[in-house]
Amino acid sequence: MSSSGAAADVARADVREIMARKGHAVDIARDVRDRLRRAFAEAALQETEALSLALADLELALEQAEGQKLGGKSAEASRFILRAIDRQLDRA
Numbered sequence: 001m002s003s004s005g006a007a008a009d010v011a012r013a014d015v016r017e018i019m020a021r022k023g024h025a026v027d028i029a030r031d032v033r034d035r036l037r038r039a040f041a042e043a044a045l046q047e048t049e050a051l052s053l054a055l056a057d058l059e060l061a062l063e064q065a066e067g068q069k070l071g072g073k074s075a076e077a078s079r080f081i082l083r084a085i086d087r088q089l090d091r092a
Contacts, residue, residue, distance in 0.1 A: 002090060002092060012092075016089070018031045018032050026062065029058055032082060032085065036085070039092075048091055058078065058081045058082075061074050061078050
């Protein structure tokens, strides 16, 4: 069952607003990850299995060694994972 109420609506709207921003996909992915973590911690959204898996995949895409820049593969993976998160967001 998905979360309902004003806090859930705000959290979903915030995540979608972040996803729609112009900018580097990796930066947007980090902001989405952080907003979702906050929504889960505040119990505004329920962390579903699908979202949990997508966030774990996103973490892998965002990993970098110290001093290493995240490049095209991380950005491409981030965009793909963000689309999956968007599809699952209404179920959270």
